[in-house]
Amino acid sequence: xxxxxxxxxxxxxxxxxxxxxxxxxxxxxxxxxxxxxxxxxxxxxxxxxxxxxxxxxxxxxxxxxxxxxxxxxxxxxxxxxxxxxxxxxxxxxxxxxxxxxxxxxxxxxxxxxxxxxxxxxxxxxxxxxxxxxxxxxxxxxxxxxxxxxxxxxxxxxxxxxxxxxxxxxxxxxxxxxxxxxxxxxxxxxxxxxxxxxxxxxxxxxxxxxxxxxxxxxxxxxxxxxxxxxxxxxxxxxxxxxxxxxxxxxxxxxxxxxxxxxxxxxxxxxxxxxxxxxxxxxxxxxxxxxxxxxxxxxxxxxxxxxxxxxxxxxxxxxxxxxxxxxxxxxxxxxxxxxxxxxxxxxxxxxxxxxxxxxxxxxxxxxxxxxxxxxxxxxxxxxxxxxxxxxxxxxxxxxxxxxxxxxxxxxxxxxxxxxxxxxxxxxxxxxxxxxxxxxxxxxxxxxxxxxxxxxxxxxxxxxxxxxxxxxxxxxxxxxxxxxxxxxxxxxxxxxxxxxxxxxxxxxxxxxxxxxxxxxxxxxxxxxxxxxxxxxxxxxxxxxxxxxxxxxxxxxxxxxxxxxxxxxxxxxxxxxxxxxxxxxxxxxxxxxxxxxxxxx
RNA sequence: CGGGGCGUAGCUCAGCUUGGUAGAGCGCUUGCUUCGGGAGCAAGAGGUCGCAGGUUCAAAUCCUGUCGCCCCGACCA
Numbered sequence: 039x040x041x042x043x044x045x046x047x048x049x050x051x052x053x054x055x056x057x058x059x060x061x062x063x064x065x066x067x068x069x070x071x072x073x074x075x076x077x078x079x080x081x082x083x084x085x086x087x088x089x090x091x092x093x094x095x096x097x098x099x100x101x102x103x104x105x106x107x108x109x110x111x112x113x114x115x116x117x118x119x120x121x122x123x124x125x126x127x128x129x130x131x132x133x134x135x136x137x138x139x140x141x142x143x144x145x146x147x148x149x150x151x152x153x154x155x156x157x158x159x160x161x162x163x164x165x166x167x168x169x170x171x172x173x174x175x176x177x178x179x180x181x182x183x184x185x186x187x188x189x190x191x192x193x194x195x196x197x198x199x200x201x202x203x204x205x206x207x208x209x210x211x212x213x214x215x216x217x218x219x220x221x222x223x224x225x226x227x228x229x230x231x232x233x234x235x236x237x238x239x240x241x242x243x244x245x246x247x248x249x250x251x252x253x254x255x256x257x258x259x260x261x262x263x264x265x266x267x268x269x270x271x272x273x274x275x276x277x278x279x280x281x282x283x284x285x286x287x288x289x290x291x292x293x294x295x296x297x298x299x300x301x302x303x304x305x306x307x308x309x310x311x312x313x314x315x316x317x318x319x320x321x322x323x324x325x326x327x328x329x330x331x332x333x334x335x336x337x338x339x340x341x342x343x344x345x346x347x348x349x350x351x352x353x354x355x356x357x358x359x360x361x362x363x364x365x366x367x368x369x370x371x372x373x374x375x376x377x378x379x380x381x382x383x384x385x386x387x388x389x390x391x392x393x394x395x396x397x398x399x400x401x402x403x404x405x406x407x408x409x410x411x412x413x414x415x416x417x418x419x420x421x422x423x424x425x426x427x428x429x430x431x432x433x434x435x436x437x438x439x440x441x442x443x444x445x446x447x448x449x450x451x452x453x454x455x456x457x458x459x460x461x462x463x464x465x466x467x468x469x470x471x472x473x474x475x476x477x478x479x480x481x482x483x484x485x486x487x488x489x490x491x492x493x494x495x496x497x498x499x500x501x502x503x504x505x506x507x508x509x510x511x512x513x514x515x516x517x518x519x520x521x522x523x524x525x526x527x528x529x530x531x532x533x534x535x536x537x538x539x540x541x542x543x544x545x546x547x548x549x550x551x552x553x554x555x556x557x558x559x560x561x562x563x564x565x566x567x568x569x570x571x572x573x574x575x576x577x578x579x580x581x582x583x584x585x586x587x588x589x590x591x592x593x594x595x596x597x598x599x600x601x602x603x604x605x606x607x608x609x610x611x612x613x614x615x616x617x618x619x620x621x622x623x624x625x626x627x628x629x630x631x632x633x634x635x
Numbered sequence: 636c637g638g639g640g641c642g643u644a645g646c647u648c649a650g651c652u653u654g655g656u657a658g659a660g661c662g663c664u665u666g667c668u669u670c671g672g673g674a675g676c677a678a679g680a681g682g683u684c685g686c687a688g689g690u691u692c693a694a695a696u697c698c699u700g701u702c703g704c705c706c707c708g709a710c711c712a
Contacts (some may be wrong), residue, residue, distance in 0.1 A: 078645095080645095080646065080661090080662085081646095081661075081662090081673060082646060082647055082661070082662095083647090084646075084647085085641095085646090085647070085648090085705085086704075086705055086706090088705095088706090103704095105703080105704085106703085106704070106705090160636095212636085212709090213706095215705090215706090329711095329712060330711085330712070331712080347711085347712060348712065349710080349711065349712070350711095350712080368710060369710060369711090371710080386710090386711070389712095392712080399712085400711070400712040401711085401712045402712075403712055404712095427712070454710095544671095546670080546671060547670060547671090549670090550670080579670095579673090580669085580670055580671090580672090580673080580674070581670070581671045581672060581673095582670090582671085582672040582673045582674080583672085583673045584671095584672085584673090585671085585672050585673085586672065586673050587673090589672090598671075600671065602671080610671090
């Protein structure tokens with residue numbers, strides 16, 4: 039050991055390496071040369087890839103599947119992933135958050151303490167160690183940070199604090215799909231902040247909201263911030279960051295007249311205008327086989343929107359509750375479960391329970407004479423002269439009116455909004471679009487700090503439970519989401535900020551032409567010396583395959599070096615998103631000029 | 636979890652119904668020609684047919700089990 043040190047030292051150059059030193063310039067072994075880079079692309083689209091991002095990531099050699107929802111990131115893909123990571127890290131640090139790294143494997147005790155060991159379903163990966171002790175593979179880390187805070191934070195002087203990590207998570211999704219978009223193992227940036235009071239939490243929430251906007255703007259992706267339900271993690275205020283894309287798994291309602299936007303789960307609308315007076319007489323109609331609103335509406339030749347359906351669910355007191363919806367509307371389970379008389383999570387009544395309570399088959403239910411309390415959605419409560427089940431198998435009623443034929447119902451917001459509903463802020467109409475959730479910010483409040491018994495002493499020496507927020511970004515998913523938004527029929531079109539390389543050099547006929555070979559080598563060296571991330575396609579391919587690969591892997595700038603151009607002192611420059619190429623002077627200065635943002 | 640489908644060469648798939656000892660295209664290797672948008676010719680390498688059992692003289696093929704993967708559904712009065 040001791041003898042080696044001087045030797046090592048003496049081999050070190052006396053000056054620090056300069057830009058353009060051998061290592062930077064890319065000696066023959068450098069990965070910047072495609073002949074040395076393990077790039078495996080395919081022309082054919084793999085059979086099991088459905089969405090574009092998945093197809094292109096496989097074809098471009100970014101990822102390879104190991105098992106359902108589990109992927110290896112190859113060098114090309116990893117470069118992109120790490121760029122996304124770097125932007126997130128920079129902006130989180132700039133926002134005053136502190137990076138930590140928590141364990142992925144967590145003792146079950148912590149999860150039992152928070153109550154989530156019991157609450158979380160099979161999505162939580164649980165396993166035992168050699169001593170038969172229970173562990174979970176962390177799908178999220180509220181328990182672990184909260185425990186950290188509990189141990190280390192004692193005084194109000196240590197708050198607020200925001201810890202974040204970029205780490206591998208595992209969620210045993212019901213159905214992993216779309217490649218890395220809904221994987222089981224994925225990379226996530228999760229941040230957790232702790233505060234003395236709600237005002238300070240709100241301040242940090244706004245700080246994170248602005249930070250996320252900066253992050254996605256820098257990445258170069260179009261996004262939308264939407265109101266959200268806080269879901270399994272729990273808490274109050276919550277918004278999601280979505281990349282708008284056809285293939286998105288989430289439905290969003292966005293106003294065309296204001297900046298209102300919400301996840302369908304949380305989207306609201308303005309209650310409809312007042313109910314029209316009753317005009318029709320109550321009448322029983324035979325509907326022997328018509329059990330759905332669609333079938334009844336078709337039989338009677340009426341619009342679906344003048345039918346009413348009942349959905350029977352378990353009540354919070356153990357009994358049943360009937361939820362009334364207009365036939366053309368669908369139940370929003372999250373809204374329903376928030377009603378004080380409805381059991382949470384939402385549980386549908388069984389057919390047997392329905393028969394016992396209504397005395398008829400499901401499919402013929404209605405509010406007239408119902409023995410079960412009815413809660414009507416605002417739109418259903420605004421109906422008059424409507425059609426609904428007669429509570430008698432094989433029959434429906436028409437000309438039904440609240441107040442006259444059925445008890446005036448309690449009215450609540452129970453349904454999913456539909457295209458064209460008025461925006462709740464009164465400006466514009468809602469339009470349903472699809473999005474990919476790439477970020478989510480929450481105010482959890484004291485949920486976990488309370489469960490784990492965290493207290494700090496305030497200025498008066500009084501114990502106080504901190505309130506908390508949590509903020510996540512699906513790093514792996516961002517990569518897929520960007521591709522969903524940035525691609526064409528030839529391949530990926532990376533935004534500059536996260537492209538694996540900025541420019542690709544395509545020499546044509548370098549094996550034949552010494553001039554081309556020399557020009558390409560020189561340009562490559564000069565660009566590297568200028569600090570440009572350049573990929574040099576020195577594989578000696580024919581132009582077709584070479585261009586096809588360049589387009590597929592999506593490098594933003596392409597320089598073609600050929601004999602024809604060189605004879606006129608020109609390179610050919612093409613942006614990935616341009617239709618045609620343009621000649622530029624055959625100098626590195628001219629190339630650098632093109633790369634300037 | 637319920638329903639459906641598929642596992643055969645690196646990839647996409649044929650062969651299975653009617654058992655007889657495995658094929659195509661692409662890719663890969665070598666040579667020659669070619670060289671500005673996925674070239675041509677020639678010669679090659681490459682498969683315990685997911686795994687285990689069973690039936691049979693004989694199994695990729697028929698039967699049973701098992702593992703893996705994919706798709707659909709989980710909103711219904």
